Amino acid sequence: MKISYNWLSKYIKTDLSVEKIASILTDIGLEVEDIEEIESVKGSLKGVVVGEVMECEKHPNADKLKLTKVNLGHEIVQIVCGAPNVEKGQKVPVATLGTSLYSEDGSEFIIKKSKIRGEESFGMICAEDELGLGESHEGILVLDKELKAGTPLNKVYNVFKDYCIEIGLTPNRTDAMSHYGVARDLYAALKNRKIKAELQPISIENFKLDETTGNPIKVEVENHQLCPRYSGIYLKNIEIKPSPDWLQNQLRIIGLSPINNAVDITNYVLHSYGLPLHAFDADKISGQKIKVGTVSEGTKFTTLDGVERNLSDTELIIKDAQDTPLCLAGVYGGIESGVSNETKNIFLEAAYFDPVSIRKTSKKEGLNTDSSFRFERGVDPNYTILALKKACELFKEFTNATIVGEIVDIYPNPIKNINTILRYHKIDRILGKKIHREQIKEILKSLEFTIISDINEVLDLIVPAYRVDVTREIDVIEEIARIYGYNQIDIPEKFTFAYENKRAYDEEFFENTIANQLKNNGFYEIINNSLTSRRTEDINYVELINPLSADLCVMRQSLAYGILQSISFNSNRNQKAIKFYEFGKTYFKTASGTYIESKKLSVALYGNFQEGNWITPPNISSFFHLKGIITQLLKGFNLNLEEKPLESNFIYKDGIELFVNASSIGKMGSINPNLIKDFGLKGNVFYAELEWEKLVDLTSKKKPLKLAEIPKFPGSTRDLALLLDKEITYFDLYKAAFDAENKLLQSVNLFDVYEGKNLPEGKKSYALNFFLQDENKTLTDQDIDKVMNKLLDRFSSQFHAELRNN
Structure with missing residues (x-):
């Protein structure tokens, strides 16, 4: 909402500057977002006065210039003028020394003492375009002869200067959606601060009927x-x-x-x-x-x-x-x-x-x-x-x-004012400070609240009808707090609270831990609107009865669209490494007409995973960066991921579906190129959306991780190069390895993949590294060979794997 400072001044008289008024308005909840100075003529013709041409002669050293003597009211000065229409006896606008004039592009020109063709000049006789009063430059502006020499020109042309104050008004403050409403609120604040101000009452004394016959309509x-x-x-x-x-x-x-x-x-x-x-x-x-x-x-x-x-x-x-x-x-x-x-x-x-x-x-x-x-x-x-x-x-x-x-x-049924009570002790408790009782009553009166009674530390109040946002005691306390000044309420030096011993893995703890881990990995949390536009691929959407607009007409079914919009916004502002996460809800309508609301955690990568420097090039984000992040998050809560390939759809081009204990807990992969194009992005977006409520449930059933000593005995590594059918995945081998040996086998890592020349049709080669360790002793070659034979037997029987010799 925009407010004119001059217009506001018609209703409240104060000596405060516009900047100070803006500061006070912000303090009382009418947040001033911008102040713009507006002039009908740039510079407001400051320093320009009416001059009378006393003498006008040809310049001795120039044919097209004239030498004039001009009366400025308090002195007569010499001015060199090049206008063809300047004559003795004229009243003309004169820009005196030090005056700033402005060109059409806003550039400033300061009038200085000068010497033109050997003759001194102490000012400038102006044309109307030079003053910003018009476009003519055919000659100087000739003024009314009745004007008195020395009169400021901004009095002659009624030039005005004003400030446009832009207020970010909250929707509940309808009482302040006018100049008088803002003045009324400002007056209450100034009165509380003991600043001299006068609120001008609205007068309708000049109203009178001209004809008292019946209304024709x-x-x-x-x-x-x-x-x-x-x-x-x-x-x-x-x-x-x-x-x-x-x-x-x-x-x-x-x-x-x-x-x-x-x-x-x-x-x-x-x-x-x-x-x-x-x-x-x-x-x-x-x-x-x-x-x-x-x-x-x-x-x-x-x-x-x-x-x-x-x-x-x-x-x-x-x-x-x-x-x-x-x-x-x-x-x-x-x-x-x-x-x-x-x-x-x-x-x-x-x-x-x-x-x-x-x-x-x-x-x-x-x-x-x-x-x-x-x-x-x-x-x-x-x-x-x-x-x-x-x-x-x-x-x-x-x-x-x-x-x-x-x-x-x-008006058959007049709208009644609202009655409410105000307890002093409730103010003290809510604000954490005891305000003098008389000051509280003064604030209420300045806000036009009527105090019916003050008995036993309880005020019985009537709230004016225009304050539609004040209906309860807590609303009245908020009014007192904002007029008194939030900055006047001291912050206590110490806080007292009762410690509550919560379960190790309740949802709040789980969410905070996950959020902190993501932040420590360079991710930023975002919060997007739950309302979105209808998409052709959406089914069973929850539709709003009274949508704000066509772009906000249904409840979202995925967090992906909001995160993509945020990525697009930041990418367009030259952000190269974008890492976002969001906790949010999605909404579905079932065939039977019931509604499903579920909470999700979404994580996204775009651009560089790590910025480059003089020694290291930028590290471009990949699917495996995202998978590593998700695996790391859940491993800390003793949740081991399983996976299976994900078919492409309108959100994902490819990816995996994630499982914990055979329960699907989400999907991750690269975003469908068509969707990326819709949001004006270039390159890949890697995205994961996890079922938060399932994760919370799974975490609550898991025993917390326990600290363990670092093993005292060394481990050993062995490698296997396996010839496999192309359909076999690394995860298949990973799972089979731990099914075969879960005591000594500590980790499995895929370090090479080969497909092509010298391999049979339909085959590929995986090179796997296995790390073995016993906490109680040093492994012997026999122990290691026994485990490796067991693994090879499992791979052979389950996947028809063969050791690759070349």
């Missing part, structure tokens, strides 16, 4: 649940024309484009007080009647953007006597009833609509407007009359409108 509210309050007033004989400069400038500062005086006034009131208004061309309201309700399913309606829409019978609509739609209530106007340059009479609407209804309409129609943004979060129901009266004052002043009849106000 009748109003009927058919659904009071969807429209608890509806107010309106009739204005006639308006003149549609451009808004005054100050109003256009104020709107431009906050990023709005001025349209005409009628539309600009409604926008100005909206951003001043936070309540949206809508103006109808009264002559286009059939039957001179407004009805607030719904229409038949499928009713056609063309909105201001020219789009024809099919309305549902649940959307709240503003319609005429014939039930013809005029406006999507609180969201968007209709093209037929909108204000145009030919409009003479208008009906001005101010209302309070049900937030849920507006949100549904906005999402269904794909329209997100300033109006819907506020209505769907909840506006102040007590501001409808005030907003109408403020708007009427502006309409009378800038459109010459005549206000006809009384204000229509249909």
